[in-house]
Amino acid sequence: xxxxxxxxxxxxxxxxxxxxxxxxxxxxNGSSSGRGSYQRAMQxxxxxxxTRKLVGELFNFKDPKKVIFTSNVTESLNLALRGxxxxxxxxxxxxxxxxxxxxxxxxxEKEKNITITKVPSTKEGYTNPMDVAKSIKKDTKLIxxxxxxxxxxxxxxxxEIGKIAKDNDxxxxxxxxxxxxxxxxxxxxxxxxxxxxxxxxxxLGPMGTGGLIINCDYDINPLKVGxxxxxxxxxxxxxxxxxxxxxxxxxxxxIVGLREAIKFINKESIAKIHNKEKELTAYALYKLxxxxxxxxxxxxxxxxxxxxxxxxxxxxxxxxxxxxLDSKYNIMLRAGLHCAPNAHELIGTKEIGSMRIxxxxxxxxxxxxxxxxxxxxxxG
Numbered sequence: 001x002x003x004x005x006x007x008x009x010x011x012x013x014x015x016x017x018x019x020x021x022x023x024x025x026x027x028x029n030g031s032s033s034g035r036g037s038y039q040r041a042m043q044x045x046x047x048x049x050x051t052r053k054l055v056g057e058l059f060n061f062k063d064p065k066k067v068i069f070t071s072n073v074t075e076s077l078n079l080a081l082r083g084x085x086x087x088x089x090x091x092x093x094x095x096x097x098x099x100x101x102x103x104x105x106x107x108x109e110k111e112k113n114i115t116i117t118k119v120p121s122t123k124e125g126y127t128n129p130m131d132v133a134k135s136i137k138k139d140t141k142l143i144x145x146x147x148x149x150x151x152x153x154x155x156x157x158x159x160e161i162g163k164i165a166k167d168n169d170x171x172x173x174x175x176x177x178x179x180x181x182x183x184x185x186x187x188x189x190x191x192x193x194x195x196x197x198x199x200x201x202x203x204l205g206p207m208g209t210g211g212l213i214i215n216c217d218y219d220i221n222p223l224k225v226g227x228x229x230x231x232x233x234x235x236x237x238x239x240x241x242x243x244x245x246x247x248x249x250x251x252x253x254x255i256v257g258l259r260e261a262i263k264f265i266n267k268e269s270i271a272k273i274h275n276k277e278k279e280l281t282a283y284a285l286y287k288l289x290x291x292x293x294x295x296x297x298x299x300x301x302x303x304x305x306x307x308x309x310x311x312x313x314x315x316x317x318x319x320x321x322x323x324x325l326d327s328k329y330n331i332m333l334r335a336g337l338h339c340a341p342n343a344h345e346l347i348g349t350k351e352i353g354s355m356r357i358x359x360x361x362x363x364x365x366x367x368x369x370x371x372x373x374x375x376x377x378x379x380g
Contacts, residue, residue, distance in 0.1 A: 002330035003367045008150055008178060008308045008358025009334055010200050010207060014261065018205060021260040022253050033252050034229030044252050051259040052242075058262060058270075059195060059213060060186040066214040068245045069255060073177045073198035074100040075223070076212040079245060080173050080194050081108065081144070083220035089114045089141040092132060092170075094156065095121045095346055096149040099339045101175060105144075115139075123347055124299045125154030133164045142171045147185070148178040151343035151356070152298030153281075153305030155179070162191025171218060177201055178306050181265055182273050182361070187215045202273075202360070204265065205258035208251050220245065273361050277307045280359050284309055284368045291375045297347045297354060307359030310338075310347075313375065318355045321378060329374040333357060 004012050025047070033044040052064035061067070070076045081104045085091065091105060095118050108114045117135040121127045132143065143165045148155045158174055165172035173194040176185055181202035187195055193216040199209030214220065225237040226247040238244055265273065282302035288294060293314035299305050312318055318335035325331040336353040337344050344350040357371070 002332060003370060004332050005357045005359065005363065005367065005371065006332050006334050007201065007360030007363070008338075008356060011202060011204050011360050013362055014204055014206070014257075015264040017260045017264060018257045022206060022257040025253050025256045031252075032229075032249050035249070047256050047259060048250060048252060051255045051262070054259060054262045054266075055197075055211060056213065058180075058185075058265070059192075060188055061195075061213050061215060065241045068212045068214065068242050069250055070210045070212060071208050071251065072200070072210040073175060073196050074210075076196035076198075076210050077101055077144075077173070077175060078104050079212055079223045080196060080220065081105065081142075082223055083245070084142055084171065084218060085112060085114050086141070087112050087114075088139065090117070090137050090139045091115070092117045092119060092135045092140060092143045094119055094127055094145045096125055096127075096152065096154070096156075096340065096343045097144075097146060098150055098175065098177070099341070100177075101144055101146070102340075102342055118342070121154075121346065124304075125149050125152040125343070125346070126299075126304075127156055127161075129157050129160040129164055132161050133168075136164070136168050136170060140168070140170050142173060144173040144175070146175040146178070147183070148306040148308070149298070149340070149343055150178050150308060151310050151338050151340050151354070152347070153178075153308030153310075154299055155183075155304060155306065158192065159190045162193075165193070166191050171216060178308065181261075182270070182277050182306065184270050184274070187213060193218070199254070199258045199261065203258065203261055204361070205261035206254045209254040209258045212245070214241065222247065224248070268361075276361060277359055278302050280363055280365065280368070281305060281307045281309070283365050284357060284359065287368050287372045290372055292379050294375070297349070307357075309357045309359075310349075310354040311357075312349065312352065312354050313379065316379070318353050321375070322355055324378050325371075325374055328378075329370070331371055331374055333371075 031040040052067040195213040199205035200207040224247045228243040322335040
């Protein structure tokens with residue numbers, strides 16, 4: 001199957017039981033959730049409820065009805081940002097945001113005249129929480145940060161930022177796309193009001209799954225309105241969770257796959273997954289130094305990053321190198337801006353992009369060895 005090192009985009013392979021559970025559901029059940037009282041529909045309801053419960057427990061959250069399912073973290077972030085921010089509100093965010101946050105904020109800046117403060121960080125992606133505190137104004141409604149950069153891998157001090165938000169009565173939204181499933185996250189300990197996640201990265205689930213955990217009492221406006229399966233005679237969107245924010249037929253087959261993925265993670269344990277990925281990241285940082293003409297971006301310490309390493313090789317375009325790695329060596333990396341131009345602006349690569357390794361739980365040290373050898377060979 002080749003060497004897959006693009007887990008920061010989508011994890012691969014998935015645990016066998018994830019694919020099997022989706023297949024079994026499609027063949028043996030195939031019914032909608034919340035749309036019937038017959039046995040198979042009730043079973044679909046149970047699968048969805050159990051997955052809500054499992055997702056919540058993964059982040060130490062105990063209210064399944066406030067685990068809202070979406071199609072991915074981008075929808076989750078749009079749901080939170082558009083559902084909370086009003087005319088002239090002020091938002092504080094990082095210098096490393098993915099376009100899932102940044103484009104939404106810039107659009108709201110145009111549509112609702114919100115103001116945005118982008119907190120500075122070092123070239124390695126470190127953010128000083130005190131800079132966040134200094135950015136808060138009397139009209140600050142929300143602080144939104146990614147937990148770890150998808151370009152530099154840098155882990156942000158969300159617990160400290162969350163405490164600052166709480167002390168100032170400001171909502172705190174965290175994008176855990178790069179950390180959920182591979183890093184211990186506790187919405188209570190980390191002072192998180194809203195947690196946006198996706199199922200297809202380190203949660204090891206299928207694409208088309210994600211969600212928003214609402215650990216606060218703020219009245220979030222729906223992103224969409226329509227059928228919810230209940231209260232159908234009522235002409236407006238229901239005002240209770242999860243129906244208030246979930247409209248249309250859920251991706252039950254995907255949710256079933258996510259359910260099995262979380263069961264797999266629970267069986268393996270977050271600690272075991274995190275320790276293996278951290279060990280592989282440390283090994284990759286060490287071995288990549290053997291590559292001629294390489295420039296590695298971000299922290300050089302595996303304690304400070306998730307399994308994401310971006311780099312370039314002098315005099316070789318990132319896209320050309322990645323193409324050759326794939327066509328000649330069957331090694332899969334990503335090249336470009338990784339949908340995060342702000343992070344590339346920080347490290348001076350906005351015009352050229354970079355190559356990126358995304359390490360996953362099913363990678364091994366041999367994958368890194370073969371990559372290093374190939375990177376030296378393509379330079380001649």
